[in-house]
Amino acid sequence: MHRSRNPPAWLIFAVLCTGCATQPKLPEPAPAPAPGRNGCGTAQTFAEGGERATLWVRTSAEFRAASEATYRAALAALEKGLADPAWTAEPTQADELSALPPAVVMDIDETVLDNSEPQARMLLDGTCFEQFPVVWDAWVANRSAPAVPGAAEFIRAARAMKDSRGRPVRVFFITNRECVSRAGSKDACPQHADSAANLRLLGLDAPSLDEDLMLKGERPEWESEKLSRRRVVARGHRIVLNIGDDLADFLPDVRRATPLARERARCAAEARWGRQWFVLPNPMYGSWLVALGPDFEPALAAEPQVKQGCQDP
Numbered sequence: 001m002h003r004s005r006n007p008p009a010w011l012i013f014a015v016l017c018t019g020c021a022t023q024p025k026l027p028e029p030a031p032a033p034a035p036g037r038n039g040c041g042t043a044q045t046f047a048e049g050g051e052r053a054t055l056w057v058r059t060s061a062e063f064r065a066a067s068e069a070t071y072r073a074a075l076a077a078l079e080k081g082l083a084d085p086a087w088t089a090e091p092t093q094a095d096e097l098s099a100l101p102p103a104v105v106m107d108i109d110e111t112v113l114d115n116s117e118p119q120a121r122m123l124l125d126g127t128c129f130e131q132f133p134v135v136w137d138a139w140v141a142n143r144s145a146p147a148v149p150g151a152a153e154f155i156r157a158a159r160a161m162k163d164s165r166g167r168p169v170r171v172f173f174i175t176n177r178e179c180v181s182r183a184g185s186k187d188a189c190p191q192h193a194d195s196a197a198n199l200r201l202l203g204l205d206a207p208s209l210d211e212d213l214m215l216k217g218e219r220p221e222w223e224s225e226k227l228s229r230r231r232v233v234a235r236g237h238r239i240v241l242n243i244g245d246d247l248a249d250f251l252p253d254v255r256r257a258t259p260l261a262r263e264r265a266r267c268a269a270e271a272r273w274g275r276q277w278f279v280l281p282n283p284m285y286g287s288w289l290v291a292l293g294p295d296f297e298p299a300l301a302a303e304p305q306v307k308q309g310c311q312d313p
Protein backbone atom coordinates (compact mmCIF):
# COMPACT_ATOMS: atom_id res chain seq x y z
CA MET A 1 0.00 0.00 0.00
CA HIS A 2 1.25 3.48 -0.83
CA ARG A 3 1.77 5.64 2.16
CA SER A 4 2.82 9.30 2.26
CA ARG A 5 6.36 9.80 3.53
CA ASN A 6 5.69 13.40 4.48
CA PRO A 7 6.58 14.01 8.15
CA PRO A 8 3.70 15.02 10.39
CA ALA A 9 3.10 18.75 10.93
CA TRP A 10 4.18 18.62 14.57
CA LEU A 11 7.59 17.25 13.55
CA ILE A 12 8.14 19.97 10.92
CA PHE A 13 7.21 22.55 13.53
CA ALA A 14 9.63 21.01 16.02
CA VAL A 15 12.54 21.00 13.52
CA LEU A 16 11.90 24.58 12.38
CA CYS A 17 11.87 25.70 15.97
CA THR A 18 15.25 24.19 16.87
CA GLY A 19 17.18 27.20 18.19
CA CYS A 20 14.08 29.29 18.79
CA ALA A 21 14.32 31.55 21.79
CA THR A 22 11.83 29.53 23.72
CA GLN A 23 11.34 25.89 23.10
CA PRO A 24 7.65 25.16 23.00
CA LYS A 25 6.42 22.01 24.52
CA LEU A 26 5.89 19.51 21.74
CA PRO A 27 2.25 18.84 21.14
CA GLU A 28 1.10 15.28 21.24
CA PRO A 29 1.08 13.85 17.72
CA ALA A 30 -2.37 13.74 16.21
CA PRO A 31 -3.75 10.23 15.93
CA ALA A 32 -3.06 8.73 12.50
CA PRO A 33 -6.12 8.75 10.26
CA ALA A 34 -7.80 5.39 9.97
CA PRO A 35 -6.51 3.52 6.89
CA GLY A 36 -8.88 3.89 3.97
CA ARG A 37 -11.17 6.76 4.84
CA ASN A 38 -14.86 6.53 4.22
CA GLY A 39 -15.17 2.92 5.27
CA CYS A 40 -12.71 1.46 2.77
CA GLY A 41 -11.33 -0.95 5.35
CA THR A 42 -7.59 -1.39 4.96
CA ALA A 43 -7.62 -0.55 1.24
CA GLN A 44 -6.40 2.78 -0.09
CA THR A 45 -8.99 5.08 -1.62
CA PHE A 46 -9.47 5.17 -5.38
CA ALA A 47 -7.74 8.39 -6.35
CA GLU A 48 -5.27 8.42 -3.45
CA GLY A 49 -2.12 10.40 -4.13
CA GLY A 50 -3.62 12.14 -7.15
CA GLU A 51 -4.01 15.62 -5.67
CA ARG A 52 -1.21 17.39 -7.55
CA ALA A 53 -1.95 15.66 -10.84
CA THR A 54 -5.63 16.56 -10.63
CA LEU A 55 -4.86 20.15 -9.69
CA TRP A 56 -2.47 20.41 -12.64
CA VAL A 57 -5.19 19.33 -15.05
CA ARG A 58 -7.86 21.51 -13.46
CA THR A 59 -5.95 24.71 -12.81
CA SER A 60 -2.70 25.02 -14.74
CA ALA A 61 -2.05 27.11 -17.82
CA GLU A 62 0.66 24.56 -18.58
CA PHE A 63 -1.88 21.76 -19.11
CA ARG A 64 -3.97 23.90 -21.45
CA ALA A 65 -0.87 24.94 -23.40
CA ALA A 66 0.38 21.35 -23.74
CA SER A 67 -3.01 20.05 -24.77
CA GLU A 68 -3.74 22.78 -27.30
CA ALA A 69 -0.23 22.53 -28.75
CA THR A 70 -0.70 18.76 -29.22
CA TYR A 71 -3.92 19.31 -31.11
CA ARG A 72 -2.43 22.05 -33.29
CA ALA A 73 0.44 19.74 -34.21
CA ALA A 74 -2.04 16.93 -34.91
CA LEU A 75 -3.97 19.13 -37.30
CA ALA A 76 -0.79 20.01 -39.21
CA ALA A 77 0.08 16.29 -39.41
CA LEU A 78 -3.41 15.49 -40.65
CA GLU A 79 -2.96 17.89 -43.54
CA LYS A 80 0.29 16.15 -44.49
CA GLY A 81 -1.23 12.69 -44.10
CA LEU A 82 -4.23 13.53 -46.25
CA ALA A 83 -1.96 14.54 -49.10
CA ASP A 84 -0.06 11.22 -49.01
CA PRO A 85 -2.26 8.26 -50.07
CA ALA A 86 0.22 5.72 -48.62
CA TRP A 87 0.26 7.34 -45.16
CA THR A 88 -1.34 5.30 -42.37
CA ALA A 89 -1.21 5.51 -38.58
CA GLU A 90 -2.27 1.88 -38.19
CA PRO A 91 0.65 -0.60 -38.26
CA THR A 92 -1.63 -3.47 -39.35
CA GLN A 93 -2.86 -1.47 -42.33
CA ALA A 94 -0.84 -1.93 -45.51
CA ASP A 95 -1.34 -2.73 -49.18
CA GLU A 96 -3.10 -0.34 -51.49
CA LEU A 97 -4.84 2.31 -49.43
CA SER A 98 -5.85 4.88 -52.05
CA ALA A 99 -9.32 3.36 -52.41
CA LEU A 100 -10.08 4.07 -48.77
CA PRO A 101 -11.48 7.38 -47.48
CA PRO A 102 -9.55 8.99 -44.59
CA ALA A 103 -10.28 8.67 -40.89
CA VAL A 104 -8.92 9.79 -37.54
CA VAL A 105 -9.13 7.47 -34.52
CA MET A 106 -9.48 9.08 -31.10
CA ASP A 107 -9.81 7.82 -27.55
CA ILE A 108 -12.44 9.67 -25.47
CA ASP A 109 -11.52 9.99 -21.79
CA GLU A 110 -8.75 12.51 -21.13
CA THR A 111 -8.39 12.81 -24.92
CA VAL A 112 -11.71 14.41 -25.91
CA LEU A 113 -13.61 14.54 -22.61
CA ASP A 114 -12.10 15.95 -19.41
CA ASN A 115 -13.00 13.84 -16.36
CA SER A 116 -10.95 15.72 -13.80
CA GLU A 117 -14.16 16.72 -12.02
CA PRO A 118 -15.06 13.23 -10.72
CA GLN A 119 -11.37 12.69 -10.01
CA ALA A 120 -11.38 15.75 -7.73
CA ARG A 121 -14.67 14.69 -6.18
CA MET A 122 -13.31 11.20 -5.41
CA LEU A 123 -10.25 12.73 -3.74
CA LEU A 124 -12.39 15.03 -1.60
CA ASP A 125 -14.81 12.24 -0.67
CA GLY A 126 -12.20 9.52 -0.13
CA THR A 127 -14.02 7.22 -2.54
CA CYS A 128 -13.17 3.54 -2.07
CA PHE A 129 -12.13 1.27 -4.95
CA GLU A 130 -15.36 -0.69 -4.79
CA GLN A 131 -17.39 2.53 -5.00
CA PHE A 132 -15.67 3.65 -8.21
CA PRO A 133 -17.93 1.89 -10.78
CA VAL A 134 -21.05 3.53 -9.33
CA VAL A 135 -19.44 6.98 -9.09
CA TRP A 136 -18.07 6.67 -12.62
CA ASP A 137 -21.34 5.50 -14.18
CA ALA A 138 -23.21 8.37 -12.52
CA TRP A 139 -20.70 10.76 -14.08
CA VAL A 140 -21.12 9.19 -17.54
CA ALA A 141 -24.93 9.35 -17.17
CA ASN A 142 -24.65 13.03 -16.31
CA ARG A 143 -23.34 13.71 -19.86
CA SER A 144 -21.65 16.92 -18.78
CA ALA A 145 -17.90 16.37 -19.18
CA PRO A 146 -16.19 19.40 -20.69
CA ALA A 147 -13.83 19.06 -23.65
CA VAL A 148 -10.11 18.58 -23.25
CA PRO A 149 -8.48 21.87 -24.38
CA GLY A 150 -8.14 21.92 -28.16
CA ALA A 151 -10.09 18.70 -28.77
CA ALA A 152 -13.40 20.14 -29.99
CA GLU A 153 -11.66 22.60 -32.29
CA PHE A 154 -9.52 19.78 -33.69
CA ILE A 155 -12.51 17.49 -34.36
CA ARG A 156 -14.47 20.23 -36.13
CA ALA A 157 -11.45 21.22 -38.24
CA ALA A 158 -10.61 17.58 -39.08
CA ARG A 159 -14.15 16.85 -40.25
CA ALA A 160 -13.97 19.87 -42.55
CA MET A 161 -10.82 18.52 -44.25
CA LYS A 162 -10.69 16.26 -47.31
CA ASP A 163 -8.14 13.99 -48.92
CA SER A 164 -6.74 14.54 -52.42
CA ARG A 165 -9.81 12.86 -53.94
CA GLY A 166 -12.17 15.17 -52.06
CA ARG A 167 -13.30 12.59 -49.48
CA PRO A 168 -13.95 14.07 -46.01
CA VAL A 169 -12.26 12.89 -42.82
CA ARG A 170 -14.40 10.74 -40.54
CA VAL A 171 -13.59 10.77 -36.82
CA PHE A 172 -14.00 7.48 -34.93
CA PHE A 173 -14.07 7.36 -31.13
CA ILE A 174 -12.65 4.12 -29.70
CA THR A 175 -13.20 4.22 -25.95
CA ASN A 176 -12.91 1.85 -23.01
CA ARG A 177 -16.01 3.34 -21.48
CA GLU A 178 -17.72 0.08 -20.75
CA CYS A 179 -21.24 -1.12 -21.54
CA VAL A 180 -22.88 -1.85 -18.20
CA SER A 181 -26.58 -2.38 -17.64
CA ARG A 182 -28.31 0.18 -15.48
CA ALA A 183 -31.21 -0.29 -13.09
CA GLY A 184 -34.46 0.78 -14.74
CA SER A 185 -33.03 0.68 -18.29
CA LYS A 186 -33.49 -2.04 -20.91
CA ASP A 187 -30.60 -0.62 -22.94
CA ALA A 188 -27.65 -3.04 -22.92
CA CYS A 189 -25.28 -0.11 -23.33
CA PRO A 190 -26.73 3.15 -21.95
CA GLN A 191 -23.17 4.50 -21.85
CA HIS A 192 -23.20 4.69 -25.67
CA ALA A 193 -26.14 7.13 -25.76
CA ASP A 194 -24.65 9.08 -22.83
CA SER A 195 -21.28 9.47 -24.51
CA ALA A 196 -22.87 10.51 -27.81
CA ALA A 197 -25.08 13.04 -25.98
CA ASN A 198 -22.07 14.46 -24.17
CA LEU A 199 -20.24 14.91 -27.47
CA ARG A 200 -23.33 16.53 -29.04
CA LEU A 201 -23.60 18.97 -26.13
CA LEU A 202 -20.05 20.06 -26.97
CA GLY A 203 -21.12 20.74 -30.57
CA LEU A 204 -19.49 17.55 -31.90
CA ASP A 205 -22.50 15.96 -33.57
CA ALA A 206 -22.15 14.28 -36.97
CA PRO A 207 -24.66 12.31 -39.06
CA SER A 208 -22.67 9.12 -38.38
CA LEU A 209 -21.82 9.84 -34.72
CA ASP A 210 -23.63 6.80 -33.30
CA GLU A 211 -21.73 4.51 -35.69
CA ASP A 212 -18.48 6.35 -35.08
CA LEU A 213 -18.58 5.64 -31.36
CA MET A 214 -17.20 2.22 -30.33
CA LEU A 215 -17.39 1.28 -26.66
CA LYS A 216 -15.75 -1.60 -24.85
CA GLY A 217 -18.08 -4.60 -24.81
CA GLU A 218 -20.48 -3.39 -27.51
CA ARG A 219 -19.45 -6.49 -29.42
CA PRO A 220 -18.07 -9.60 -27.68
CA GLU A 221 -14.66 -9.21 -29.31
CA TRP A 222 -14.35 -5.53 -28.32
CA GLU A 223 -12.29 -5.95 -25.18
CA SER A 224 -9.92 -3.52 -23.44
CA GLU A 225 -7.34 -4.02 -26.20
CA LYS A 226 -8.37 -1.59 -28.93
CA LEU A 227 -6.82 -3.34 -31.94
CA SER A 228 -9.99 -5.30 -32.83
CA ARG A 229 -11.91 -2.02 -33.07
CA ARG A 230 -9.17 -0.28 -35.07
CA ARG A 231 -9.28 -3.21 -37.50
CA VAL A 232 -12.99 -2.54 -38.06
CA VAL A 233 -12.19 1.09 -38.90
CA ALA A 234 -9.18 0.06 -41.02
CA ARG A 235 -11.28 -2.23 -43.21
CA GLY A 236 -13.13 0.77 -44.62
CA HIS A 237 -10.84 3.72 -43.97
CA ARG A 238 -7.23 4.82 -44.16
CA ILE A 239 -6.40 5.77 -40.54
CA VAL A 240 -4.38 8.95 -40.91
CA LEU A 241 -3.96 9.77 -37.21
CA ASN A 242 -4.43 8.08 -33.84
CA ILE A 243 -4.88 10.31 -30.76
CA GLY A 244 -5.00 9.15 -27.14
CA ASP A 245 -3.66 9.66 -23.63
CA ASP A 246 -2.47 6.11 -22.87
CA LEU A 247 0.17 3.90 -24.50
CA ALA A 248 -2.56 1.25 -24.80
CA ASP A 249 -4.51 3.56 -27.13
CA PHE A 250 -1.77 2.90 -29.69
CA LEU A 251 -0.09 -0.41 -28.88
CA PRO A 252 -1.35 -3.86 -27.85
CA ASP A 253 -0.12 -5.79 -24.81
CA VAL A 254 1.17 -2.79 -22.83
CA ARG A 255 -1.68 -2.59 -20.34
CA ARG A 256 -0.04 -4.87 -17.80
CA ALA A 257 3.56 -4.61 -18.99
CA THR A 258 6.48 -3.42 -16.86
CA PRO A 259 7.75 0.16 -17.26
CA LEU A 260 10.79 -1.18 -19.15
CA ALA A 261 8.67 -3.26 -21.55
CA ARG A 262 6.45 -0.23 -22.15
CA GLU A 263 9.50 1.89 -22.88
CA ARG A 264 10.74 -0.68 -25.40
CA ALA A 265 7.34 -0.70 -27.08
CA ARG A 266 7.40 3.09 -27.28
CA CYS A 267 10.85 3.04 -28.85
CA ALA A 268 9.91 0.36 -31.36
CA ALA A 269 7.32 2.81 -32.71
CA GLU A 270 9.55 5.87 -32.35
CA ALA A 271 8.94 7.22 -35.85
CA ARG A 272 5.19 7.48 -35.31
CA TRP A 273 5.06 9.74 -32.24
CA GLY A 274 4.23 13.31 -33.11
CA ARG A 275 3.72 12.33 -36.75
CA GLN A 276 0.86 9.81 -36.87
CA TRP A 277 0.35 9.25 -33.13
CA PHE A 278 -0.37 12.09 -30.71
CA VAL A 279 -0.46 11.74 -26.90
CA LEU A 280 -2.36 14.04 -24.56
CA PRO A 281 -0.89 14.49 -21.07
CA ASN A 282 -2.76 12.58 -18.37
CA PRO A 283 -0.96 12.55 -15.02
CA MET A 284 -4.09 11.43 -13.11
CA TYR A 285 -4.35 7.75 -14.10
CA GLY A 286 -3.50 5.29 -16.85
CA SER A 287 -1.65 2.09 -17.61
CA TRP A 288 1.62 3.91 -16.74
CA LEU A 289 0.37 3.93 -13.14
CA VAL A 290 -0.77 0.30 -13.21
CA ALA A 291 2.74 -0.64 -14.42
CA LEU A 292 4.25 0.68 -11.18
CA GLY A 293 2.26 -1.71 -9.00
CA PRO A 294 0.66 -0.84 -5.66
CA ASP A 295 3.80 0.51 -3.98
CA PHE A 296 5.33 3.62 -5.61
CA GLU A 297 8.35 3.93 -3.33
CA PRO A 298 10.64 1.50 -5.21
CA ALA A 299 9.89 3.39 -8.44
CA LEU A 300 10.69 6.71 -6.76
CA ALA A 301 14.02 5.35 -5.55
CA ALA A 302 15.00 3.63 -8.81
CA GLU A 303 16.86 5.07 -11.79
CA PRO A 304 14.37 6.23 -14.43
CA GLN A 305 13.73 3.54 -17.02
CA VAL A 306 12.48 6.03 -19.59
CA LYS A 307 15.49 7.45 -21.38
CA GLN A 308 15.98 10.27 -23.79
CA GLY A 309 16.13 8.89 -27.29
CA CYS A 310 15.71 5.22 -28.08
CA GLN A 311 19.21 3.99 -28.91
CA ASP A 312 19.64 2.04 -25.68
CA PRO A 313 16.20 1.25 -24.26
Ligand SMILES: [Mg+2]
Nearest residue numbers: 107109110245
Ligand atom coordinates in the same frame (compact mmCIF):
# COMPACT_ATOMS: atom_id res chain seq x y z
MG1 LIG B 1 -8.19 7.89 -22.25
